[in-house]
Amino acid sequence: MTTLAMRKPSTTGKIVLAILALVALLGVGTGIYRLVVGLGATTNLSDAFPWGLWIGFDFSLIAFAGAGFTLAAVIYILNLEQYRPLARASVLTGLLGYTAVLVILLIDLGRPDRFWGFVVFWNYHSPLFEISWCVLLYTTVLALEFAPMLFERFNKPNIVKAIHSITIPLVIAGVTLSTLHQSTLGTLYLALPNKTDQLWWTWVLPLLFYVSSIGMGLAATIFVWILGSKAFGRDVEVDLLGGLAKGSIWIWVFYLVVRGGDLLFTGDMAAVFAFDSQSIWFWIETIIGVILPIVLFSRASIRASQGGLFIVSLMAIVGVFMNRFNATLTAQAVTQYTVPAVSEVASYSPSWIEYSVQFGVLAAVALAWYFAARLLPIFPETAKEGH
Amino acid sequence: MSRAVLVDLTRCIGCRSCQVACKSWNDNPAEQTKCLGAYDNPPSFSADTWTVVQFNEVEQADRLQWVFAKRQCMHCEHPGCVAVCTVGALTKTPEGPVVYEASRCIGCRYCQYGCPFGVPSFEWDKPLGLIRKCTFCVDRAEEGYETACVKACPTDALTMGTRHEMISEAHRRINARPHKYHGHIYGEKEAGGTSWLYISPVPFEELGFPMLDGEPMDYASSVIMNATPVTLAAAVGVLSGLYWLTKKKSQAAEEEG
Numbered sequence: 001m002t003t004l005a006m007r008k009p010s011t012t013g014k015i016v017l018a019i020l021a022l023v024a025l026l027g028v029g030t031g032i033y034r035l036v037v038g039l040g041a042t043t044n045l046s047d048a049f050p051w052g053l054w055i056g057f058d059f060s061l062i063a064f065a066g067a068g069f070t071l072a073a074v075i076y077i078l079n080l081e082q083y084r085p086l087a088r089a090s091v092l093t094g095l096l097g098y099t100a101v102l103v104i105l106l107i108d109l110g111r112p113d114r115f116w117g118f119v120v121f122w123n124y125h126s127p128l129f130e131i132s133w134c135v136l137l138y139t140t141v142l143a144l145e146f147a148p149m150l151f152e153r154f155n156k157p158n159i160v161k162a163i164h165s166i167t168i169p170l171v172i173a174g175v176t177l178s179t180l181h182q183s184t185l186g187t188l189y190l191a192l193p194n195k196t197d198q199l200w201w202t203w204v205l206p207l208l209f210y211v212s213s214i215g216m217g218l219a220a221t222i223f224v225w226i227l228g229s230k231a232f233g234r235d236v237e238v239d240l241l242g243g244l245a246k247g248s249i250w251i252w253v254f255y256l257v258v259r260g261g262d263l264l265f266t267g268d269m270a271a272v273f274a275f276d277s278q279s280i281w282f283w284i285e286t287i288i289g290v291i292l293p294i295v296l297f298s299r300a301s302i303r304a305s306q307g308g309l310f311i312v313s314l315m316a317i318v319g320v321f322m323n324r325f326n327a328t329l330t331a332q333a334v335t336q337y338t339v340p341a342v343s344e345v346a347s348y349s350p351s352w353i354e355y356s357v358q359f360g361v362l363a364a365v366a367l368a369w370y371f372a373a374r375l376l377p378i379f380p381e382t383a384k385e386g387h
Numbered sequence: 388m389s390r391a392v393l394v395d396l397t398r399c400i401g402c403r404s405c406q407v408a409c410k411s412w413n414d415n416p417a418e419q420t421k422c423l424g425a426y427d428n429p430p431s432f433s434a435d436t437w438t439v440v441q442f443n444e445v446e447q448a449d450r451l452q453w454v455f456a457k458r459q460c461m462h463c464e465h466p467g468c469v470a471v472c473t474v475g476a477l478t479k480t481p482e483g484p485v486v487y488e489a490s491r492c493i494g495c496r497y498c499q500y501g502c503p504f505g506v507p508s509f510e511w512d513k514p515l516g517l518i519r520k521c522t523f524c525v526d527r528a529e530e531g532y533e534t535a536c537v538k539a540c541p542t543d544a545l546t547m548g549t550r551h552e553m554i555s556e557a558h559r560r561i562n563a564r565p566h567k568y569h570g571h572i573y574g575e576k577e578a579g580g581t582s583w584l585y586i587s588p589v590p591f592e593e594l595g596f597p598m599l600d601g602e603p604m605d606y607a608s609s610v611i612m613n614a615t616p617v618t619l620a621a622a623v624g625v626l627s628g629l630y631w632l633t634k635k636k637s638q639a640a641e642e643e644g
Contacts, residue, residue, distance in 0.1 A: 040511030047433065047508050050496040077626050079633035110494015110509060110516035117493040123475035125605065125612055128497050132473060168630065176622040180615065191471050191608035194503045194597055206611055337458060337505030338431030339441065340595055341423055 013231065017370070020363040027360010030353045031107050039110065042353040047336040049329075049348035054108045056325040057358055058101045059185055062135070063209075063216040063320050065101070067224065068094020068142055069178035070217030074247075076171040083240065085380035086221060088149055092372055093224050095142040096365045098135060103361050127188040134181030141174040149376045152383075182213040189327055197331035198268045199282045204258055205327075211255045212289075212320050218248040219293070219316035226310045228373055234381070242303035245313070252294045252316070259286070281322070281330045289319010389464075389582065390483040390528070391550035392537060393557055394457055396587040396594075397567055398544035401426075401440055401455035408539035409438045409459075412524065432458075434510045437521040438536060445589045454587065456594050457536070457545070460485060460506045460521035461574060462582035467604030471501035476518075483550070483582045484523035492517050503578055503597050503604055523582070550582060557586050579603035 009017060034042040045052050071090035075083050106112045118132040144163060151159040163170075186209030189196045202208075222241045229236045263269055272279055293316040302308035334343045350358075377383040410417065415435040420428050426442035438459035445454050462485045469477045469485060476491035477498060494516055498507045510516035524534035532538070537545045546556065554575055561568045573591045574581035577599040585591070592598060603609075 036514060038512060038514040039509075039516060040513075046511065047431070047499065047505075050499040050509060073626070077630045077633070079630070079637045081637065110496065110518075111492060113515065114493045117474040117491060121474035121476070121491045123472055124615075125609060126471050126473050126475075126497070127608060127612060128471065128473040128495060130612065130615060172623060172626045172630070175626055176619060179622045180618060183618070184612075184615075187608050187611045188497075190611065191467065191605050192500050193602075193604060193607060194599060195500060203607060332500070335499050335502075335505055336431055336508075337439075339423065339425050339427045341425055342430045 009231075010233075017367065020367050023363035024360050024367060027357050027363065030356040031360065034107055034353060034357060035112060039108075042351065044348055044351045044354070046346075046348070048334045048338070048343065048346040049332075050335060051328055052348055053350035053354045053358055054104050056321075056328045058104055058108075059328060060321040060324040061097050061101050061104075062185065063182065063213040063324065064220045064317065065094045065097025066178065066182060066213040066217035067097070067220040068145075068217070069138075069175050070214050071221055072145070072171045073175045074244075076168060077175065082243070085237065086225060086240065086244075088378045088383065089225055089228060089373070090217075090221050091142060091145045092149075092369060092378055093220060095139070095146050096368055096372075098139045098142060099368075100361050100365045101135070102139065104358065107357055127184045127191060130184050131181045131188070134177045134184070138174060138177040138181070141170055141177065144170055145174070149372075149378060153376050178213070179210060183207065183210040185209050185324075189331070192332070195333045195335060196327070197278045197333075198266075198271050199263075199278055200327045200331040202262050202266060202268075204262045208255065208259060211251060211258065212323060215248055215251040215255060215293075215316060216320040218244045218251065219313040219320075222309050222313040223317060224369070226306060228369065228379075231370055232373065232379070234379065236306050238304060238306055238309065241309050245297045245303045245309055248316070249294055249297050252290050256286075256290050256294065259290070278326075278330055281326050285319050285322035285326055288315050289323060290316075293319070389481065389550045390523075390547065391462075391553040391582045391584060392534070393546045393548075393553040394583065394585045395544050395546070395560065396454055396456055396585060398542045399440070399455040399457065400542055400544075401442060401453065402541065403440050404539040404541060405457050405536035405545065406436075406438055406440060408535040409521075410436070412527070412535035413437065413522070432506060432508050432520075434508045434512075434519040436508075437519070441594065443589075443594050445593045447589055452588075454589055454594060456585070456587075456596075458504075459536070459583065460523070461504050461578075462521075462523050463578055463603075464581065465579035465603035465605070467501035467503055467578070468498035468507055470603070470605035470609065471497045473497060480525075482525075482528065484525045484528070486522065486525055487518060487520065489517050494518070501604060503599055550580075550584075553584050557584055561586060576601040 039045055043052065067090045071083065071086055074080050075087050106115055109115060118129055123129045148160045148163050183206035186205035189201060189205060193201060222244055225241060226236055263272055272282060293312055296302050296312045302312060334346045372378060418429050418433065418435060423430050427439065429436050429439060432439060438457060441456040441458055443454040443456060445452055462483055466477065466479055466485045469479050473495050474491045474493055476488045477485060479485050496509055498518060499509065507518045507520045509518055527534060533547045537547045546553065554572065557572045561570055567588060569587055569590050571591060573585040573596055574583055579601060587594065
């Protein structure tokens with residue numbers, strides 16, 4: 001069994017790991033503090049802005065973790081065998097992404113002790129109820145998809161074989177669950193017609209959220225693969241990633257056609273060119289996250305360059321993050337009933353504890369990815385089989 | 388029979404007896420407030436303040452006039468909060484009240500977004516926070532009493548009865564004195580109808596009431612949520628089909644190669 005364990009990190013690498021560990025520790029500390037003293041004392045959330053930084057990151061990270069279902073679909077459903085080397089890393093990204101989401105959600109809940117409530121108490125009209133169930137089930141699927149890497153490492157070939165025998169049904173279940181909850185994250189805002197700005201409230205929002213989670217999944221796969229390979233000083237498979245980049249062009253073109261067509265059809269074009277804060281944010285997310293990736297990934301030279309792939313996939317990622325944050329914050333009118341004098345000045349910017357918890361969880365996830373890749377057969381050169 | 392309250396804003400004198408009665412009946416503590424350049428006090432709902440009298444200064448026909456409006460949970464016929472609640476902690480009862488079952492709540496705060504009137508408030512100060520809002524005095528109703536606020540109102544600005552009776556009463560008052568009222572009955576149609584109904588001397592836009600059409604808040608989301616089984620079946624079908632097709636194609640390619 002070969003692992004990357006023997007590849008000791010460089011001095012720079014050690015510094016990066018130490019910083020990540022410090023940020024993660026601070027996150028654990030502030031996270032526990034938040035659980036002990038409550039949301040009011042530690043966050044800038046209020047009845048005017050009940051959701052903030054954490055929900056924005058949760059909904060963005062669910063799309064980022066779409067790397068898992070997107071690559072599973074490419075490899076096992078579309079049978080594009082050449083991408084099989086990327087399978088394990090994308091499952092790891094998916095699993096850790098969803099784990100981060102679950103941890104942050106737990107800290108964000110008013111009653112973290114009752115996080116299991118949706119399992120017992122059902123309201124199938126609620127988008128958040130469906131999302132909760134899908135995330136629970138899909139995280140289980142990801143854990144099962146991840147299990148072979150653990151059992152292969154610990155030489156349990158029978159268990160690996162058993163899990164591999166159900167790969168196709170498992171992948172179909174995973175992609176179906178993802179299709180449901182990635183789109184339902186959009187439906188979530190459809191239930192707020194009088195609060196959500198017209199640039200984001202549209203009947204096609206569930207479709208837009210779904211399509212952008214696929215684009216984000218491809219971008220996240222490219223981004224994480226380059227970062228992970230750099231961490232271990234291995235050569236990046238540029239041709240393979242270039243193929244994903246080329247595929248993602250069509251995803252973003254489809255997204256742009258639906259987004260633009262919807263705005264034209266529903267007559268919201270005036271709002272697009274209003275150049276108020278909503279319209280400016282709309283333009284930023286669309287240019288960085290959609291238009292630039294289409295234009296830049298269309299150039300073969302960029303798809304053939306590691307730096308180009310890295311920067312442009314990062315743009316798509318940032319764009320989708322902005323889209324989810326805009327839907328959660330920019331697009332939402334103040335939710336609280338209050339006198340106009342107060343609601344006009346109501347605002348939200350995250351507290352340092354909100355940032356600390358958020359970046360702590362992200363740092364912990366990055367560390368977990370690094371050590372998993374170091375100790376387990378994640379990269380193709382360390383995998384026993386082609387899976 | 389669904390019960391309702393008719394709020395006649397032409398009768399309200401802004402005495403805030405309803406606010407005091409609400410606090411007193413529900414054992415909700417007073418709040419430390421500060422001057423905000425308005426008479427409204429406190430300025431908004433909170434976990435401990437479930438009803439607030441709004442002090443509106445409205446200019447009409449070159450005349451400045453006060454229009455006071457008691458605000459609280461509207462107890463919608465098709466409540467947005469009930470539709471979105473992850474765990475079904477909120478329910479609309481046939482008797483009228485939208486009731487909240489605290490023991491189910493996980494504190495996700497989606498109801499605060501789902502409500503178009505900005506009603507549900509969260510206990511931000513507690514380590515384990517829950518949602519709180521007007522209960523329509525369900526505990527008093529069980530004993531056959533009117534709500535604490537209706538009981539306390541000295542000018543009969545609040546009238547309680549069945550929803551049907553209150554709509555007829557609103558029409559009767561408007562028709563009897565058309566010059567006194569702006570003709571609209573707020574809550575008859577808004578967001579699919581509410582159990583609290585308002586008639587006013589001025590248009591409701593002037594009072595900052597949300598302008599809503601007759602569709603329930605969850606109209607669009609329900610259409611899509613109800614299609615979930617279809618989406619699920621379609622996804623499984625399309626994925627299985629694609630798998631079968633591409634597998635056949637790659638096997639054929641292998642045989643040729």
